[in-house]
Amino acid sequence: MNPGELRHRISLMQKQTSADTDGYPTETWEPLYSAWAKVEPISGREYYQAAAVQAQHQVRFTMRYRKDITPAMRLRWDGEDYEIKAVIDLEGRRRWLQIMVEAVSSG
Structure with a gap:
């Protein structure tokens, strides 16, 4: 891997739960840190769901190793x-x- 290919700035985010003004829990995604990465689109497709066109695409990001990245992010x-x-x-x-x-995302 050539480090010069890390040309795109990405942010990694973690889910935060807090209470709204009425005391009900709300979830937001808060940025933890940013990093440089290589970006490679893998595939994309459109399909119908709930009478609307949905667009779906997959991407592969390559970055320097970090042990704290999980699928929960x-x-x-x-x-x-x-x-x-x-x-x-x-x-x-x-x-x-x-x-x-x-x-x-909805299209």
């Missing part, structure tokens, strides 16, 4: 949020981390 890139599906230590050497994500 989200990733934001270029103003769009992605659900983390898998976190892979490339070559098992703790140098590079591959994050497989999926974004689903």
Whole structure:
């Protein structure tokens, strides 16, 4: 992996739960930190659900290794949020981390 390919700034986010003014729990995604990553679109498709067209696409992000990234987190890139599906230590050497994500949005 060439470090020069890490040209895209991403943010990793964690779910935070707090109470609203009426005391009911609310969930928000708060940024934890940002990092440089390589971005590779993998696939995209459209399908019908609930009488609306849905767009779905998968992206692979490669970044320097961090041990604290989990599928319970989200990733934001270029103003769009992605659900983390898998976190892979490339070559098992703790140098590079591959994050497989999926974004689903109404179209």
